[in-house]
Amino acid sequence: MPRVMQLQLHDDPLRRRPATLLEDWPTMRQLARSAAAAGAEVRVVSVCEVAEQHRVDGVDYLFLPRAALAQQLQAWRPQLLHVQGLAQGLALPPLLDRWPELPVLLQDRADRPPRPWRWLAWRRALARARGVMFCDAGQAAPWRRRGLLAPGAQVYELPGSSSDFGPQPRDAARARCGMTGEPALLWVGHLDANKDPLTVLDGLARAAPYLPDLQLWCCYGSNALVPEMRARVAADPRLRGRVHWLGRVPHGQVETLMAAADALVQGSHREATGFTVLEALACALPPLVTDIPAFRALLGAPAEAGRLWRVGHGEGLAQALLSLMREPEAARRAAARQRFEHCLSPTAWGQRLVAIYEDALRP
Template identity: 40%
Template sequence: MRLLFTGYTQSSDFRCPQAWLGRISFYTGILEALAEDHAVCSVEHIGWSGRVERGSVQYEFLPLGPLARRLPLRKHRFMRNWRPDAVLLNGFHHPLQLLQLRQALGPAPKLLVLHRADRPFRGLRRRLQQEAARQVDGWLFTARAQAAAWIEAGIIRDESRVHEVIQASSRFVPADRGAARAALGVEGAPLCLWVGRLDANKDPLTVLRAFAGFQAQCPGARLYLVHQSRELLPALQELLAQHPAAAAAVHFVGPVPHAALETWLNAADLLLSGSHSEGSGIAVAEAMSCGCIPLVTDIASFRRMTGSLVPRYPPGDAGALQQLLAQSISWDHGPLRAGLVREFERELSFGAIARQINHLLGSG
């Protein structure tokens, strides 16, 4: 089959195709795995125009100017000429463009939407989504429960078209924990890691409150925060001022190159997350691929990813996370880490995701 992946978001800050493909490596690995059985093309939108072949995948870079973002005629002409059997769209926040795409392609190709943590619009824009949804042949969510809001909004009318497909994976592999800690110059018993933005949805305040309570019981514990934004940093620092003992055990690392996360996740015992909502959970997939134990919230995507391997806690409940941290001390980490890696390979790896999509397409 001929599979074409695309979206309608312009990322003009990127002007180097290799840098962009490195940035979305959690996604391109899926395309490369599918390319073992199919012809695969991805249309990308950065501040560069051209074509790149990588991992048997054709990447077509077509910048979208202000007008082309609303009327992507050139893009749709390319897609029609490529003659896909199926088009997989990243997100459903451009319903007008989807309607134009169906008109350009005709009725034959399947249109499948990959859920990207987007939510139903309101008002007139929701009506446009409802109309565009009539052209969609399948809806791919990390967890089926994530479709509930779209069904309630009257956008998804046929629940049989909802499918569970993991949205992102990891290229990281397990490595020696001692060597990883020595390379970073870090320590902790346990060593806890945060990866993500410091925003309200990720909820680092709940995580920090839980860690402060836990650290009072377990003085050897350390928390390192690898973060890409600073929205709640002042509030976090204010919280730590009230817990001086915990403050000495908390380290704000800031942003690091994505490749460096592999060493951090192999160094850590536990990955902590406070997310209230996630489309999938890239950091969780990366943690599991390294055998780092995720202590995460009980949301749909994390339930799908971690299964029964580790307990979860209600979003916003610092007391429940503190209890999990205390319980984790008595866990047998060796077999648990190995089990996480096995589960990752079986359900979350690029090959596993490709098998899910192949099954959906009826070709595997």
């Protein structure tokens, strides 16, 4: 049984209390719970101004000031460190000077390679990593090209987390949330340039003549592009009356909306994992998303659990939507859920993570 310390070195800008962080960062709990269920001995240590210890689902969560991390390493003596975020690797050299042989795994959290003048510092920091986890191995390429990863560092494929969402009957979910449309498409994500909702609107406008009852329901946090989107909808008769602005909704309500919808749509240019897509698969909701590495990894080859379309290409979205809607509803929902159960469920995901731990510990 590998003895692993999952390390969160990110300083919370909101300075939340540990109990609040446990609620607001469900990925932290999912990561630890799934690894423990798959056989690892796990302890989670997170940087926090307030020192507290919590035990949830049999896992200890220690919130400590940064200055106390070395003492915790000395006391618990893990076999392996699993660090959240490649950028957090910069904090490792001074922390680990006393444990030069302790293996380290880094997990991508939407990190971007640094500017060239910082490459040397990053190379020194990331040299400690025995392995790096990305949702798709191709995401490591920019780091390899810049020489930021050690030549011997292993690249592992693993999504950023799993989900506890599950399928529900569509009609019952629609009765609860009021969703309509044949098909009803769901957007969950920021309305910003990276998510590219304007291209999504273009694709839906192209498909609308063939799908007269098409509706789009939008859940979003940041709303930078809402004025442009509203202007686009108002100016195009193919879109008027089809777009519903739900704004920010509680996370639990997203599960009901996913059960009520017919497909999830996203236009992302870049994602580390795409948790919304993962949650959609858990709910048996087929994703209709861009052909980027993270989404390819989640949907499987060749997009067995949904449809992929080219970034920035509205016509591609329209054709993908029409293709998906030609499939029987039961078949497309079954494919989405099957993909989740086989590769992305908490059990399957935890087994993959522990297999990575075991591989990293081999001499």
